[in-house]
Amino acid sequence: MRRLPNPRLWGWGLALVVPILIGMPALRQGLPIGMLEQLDVELQSLAILLHGRKPPSNDPVIVAIDETSLAVDVLFTPEERSDSPLLQAMGPWPWPRSLQAELAAYVLERGARGVIFNIVFANPSAYGPEDDQQFLDRLSPWRDRITLAADFERNSNDGIEQRQLVLPLWPWPRIGLTTLLLSERGQVRAIPGSNWNEDELGTLPGPHPTALAFVANDRPPSREALGLPFSGPAGDWPMVPAWQLETQPDSVWKDRLVLIGSTAAAMGQQQETPFGPVSGVEVQAVAIAAVAENTGLLPLQASWEIPLLIGWIALAGLLLLRARSSRAIVLTTLLLISLSLLLTGTIWLGFQRWLPQATVLAGLLLGGGTKAAQTWLQENRERDELRRVLERRVSPRLLQKILKEPDRLGTQLGGQHCRCVVLFTDLVGFTSLSSQLEAKTLFNLLNAYFDGLAGAVIAEDGLLDKFIGDSLMAEFGIPESRGDREEALAAIRAALAMQKSLARLNAQLAAEQQPTLSQGIGLHFGDLIAGNLGSRDRLEFTVIGATVNVASRLEGLTRQFQEYPILISGELLALVEDAVEVVDLGPQALKGWPEPIQVFGFIKLIGEE
Incomplete structure (x- = not known):
């Protein structure tokens, strides 16, 4: 029967694949994923803000209808305005259209390359038809160099959406759309491209003007919305207040585009940007410069976006799959997020393209978070199992080390090679x-005996491996080795402590007129394999290898050399030769071993009585 894929890998795979699919433009259409798109918008705004202020373009220059221009009739006396027909005509809004035409004519006569009005002349002038005619007559010499504004309105009435294109009152060769695309929280993010025009204006009567910035630059619109690279807060853009128009040298206007519009907050044309509120005319200036200088922000082309997304998240998945611990996964995820942001910033600054960062972050956070959570839960389960299995087999200090690095103990079914003392x-x-004692007495005796042995092993940070009848096996040097020599000395000290514990127990037995006990101890150093052994339902940590057999056979030899209850091998002696006193018992044949090994009877540690 075929084995089903690991559910953990299924969850991990879905966590990576779903964001890739969402990121594909073809699949993104119609999906309820506005949160990702809005997050992308917010990330763009944050990137602009973090990039900081930079010098604005010199083109276009703004003729600003500011608060002072709207109050010249109050701020200046008639005598102060007597020499300027323009100042005489200024005052509260609305201004005569003849005055607005004079502003445009003034800069055009002084060499301006063109004029763009950020004012929609949709209704007849409040000053009568003569005012409209004066506007047309005054600007007729420059009709092909003047761009008028149009607007798009969307209203809802009783649940019925109404859309309207607001065009200038008169036919005009150059008309641009002032519509701005906003984020969910009302922040300007882009000017519409031709896709937006087709979607929003396609069913409305023509003509269908493109965005003002494209018309002003005589450029065809981009297919996608063009993100605006704001350079600073309100007032940063080059501008001349309308009331100061006549005080400027002609060089201010020479060969430059001039944008006429209101910066007065009272006229209600303020727009939210990453740098705070900015007048609508300043936003249009940013857009015009972005089109002219090719600095507008466009989405990454689909032909690049899809392979880049797949390649990036596949790489991220590979790195995260290689990370074993939950901590490593979290750190890898954070590193990948940082690299992703760096990559997006590089593409943005170098190529004016925006990688759908929200999709990438969603993939990394979902994938990395899922994997980290799964691994953390698995680590906790393994740690609890290790604690349960080992808390009575090792010292508290060693147990804490093991729990910090459970992989070093070989928590999988396989094992790991190591060198230690058995x-x-x-x-x-x-x-x-055992045949002389009652069962209860026998078990009480064994428990008292093993309690002393276990205490001796644990006191020296050894690992209690197993109890087999009246035998005990322990290791020194796994899972944490303090060095071969130190582990050898620890094993010898544990053996001596076992003998002292047995001596105390024998004194108690003698006092109770019970038979006393004697023991043999074998110590050997060498290679073995340590790990969990058993079925998946019942695993026991143990060691296997020739070193175990040699230690067991050495213990058996103590029956032959009864005056030496502790026997050690030549391999162990080589580690501690200067620290112990021994008797050379010569080469000894061991059962099941192909050739004799050198055996030594342990007497004492040098410097100890």
């Missing part, structure tokens, strides 16, 4: 003793 001890003559 201690094997057994009671001498236990079979005959």
Whole structure:
């Protein structure tokens, strides 16, 4: 029967694949993923803000209808205005259209390359038809160099959406749309491209003007909306207040586009930008410069976006799959997020393209978060299992080390190669003793005996491997080695402590007129394999290898050399030769071993009585 894929890998795969699919433009259409798109908009705004202020373009220059221009009749005396027909005509809004025409004519006569009105002349002038005619007559010499504004309105009445294109009152060769595209929280993000025109204006009567910035630059519109690279807060853009128009040298206007519009907050044309509120005419200036200088922000082309998304998230998935611990996964995810932001910033600054960063971040956060959570839960389960299995087999200090790095203990079914000391001890003559004692007495005796042995191993940071009848096996040097020499000395100290514990127990048994016990201990150093052994339902950590067999056979030799209850191998002695006193018992044949090994009877540690 075919084995089903690992559910953890399924969840991990979906966490990576779903954001890729969402990121594809063809699949994004019609999907309820506005949150991702809005997050992209907010990330763009944040990127602009973090990039900081930069010098604005010199073109276009704004003729600003500001608060002072709207109050010249109050701020200046008639005598102060007597020499300027323009100042005499200024005052509260609305201004005569003849005055607005004079502003445009003034800069055109002084060499301006063109004029763009950010004012929609949709209704007849409040000053009568003569005012409209004066506007047309005054500007007729420059009709092909003047761009008038149009607007798009969307209203809802009783749940019925109404859309209207607001065009200038008169036919005009150059008309541009002042509509701005806003984020969900009302911040300007872009000017519409031709896709927007087709979607929003396609069913309305023509003509269908494109965005003002494209018309002003005699450029065809981009297909996608053009993101605006704001350079600073309100007032940063080059501008001349309308009331100061006549005080400027002709060089201010020479060969430049001039944008006429209101900066007065009272006229209600303020727009939110990453740098705060900015007048609508300043936003249009940013757009015109962006089109002229090719600095507008466009989405990454689909032919690049899809492979880049797939490649990037596949790379991220590969790196995250290689990260084993939850901590490593979190750090890898944070690193990938940083690299992703760096990549997006590089593409933005170098190519004026925007990678759908929200999709990438969603993939990394969803994938990395899922994997980290799964791994963390698995680590906790493994740590709890290790604690349960080992808390009575190792010292508290060693247990804490193991729990910090559970992988080092070989928590998988496989094992790991290591070098350590194996201690094997057994009671001498236990079979005959067990036949003399009642079961309860026998078990009480063994428990008291093993309690002393286990304490000796744990005190030296050894690992209690197993109890087999009246035998005990322990290791020194796994899972944490303090160095071969130190582990060898620790094993010897543990063996000596076992003998002292047995001596105390024998004194108690003698006092109770019970049979006393004797033990043999074998110590050997060498290679072995450590790991969990058993079925998936029941695993036991243990060691296997020739080193275990040699230690067991050395313990058995203590029956032959009864005056030396602790026997050590030549391999172990080589580690501690200057620290111990031993007797060379010569080469000894071990059962099941192909050739004799050098055996030594342990006497004492040098410097200890």
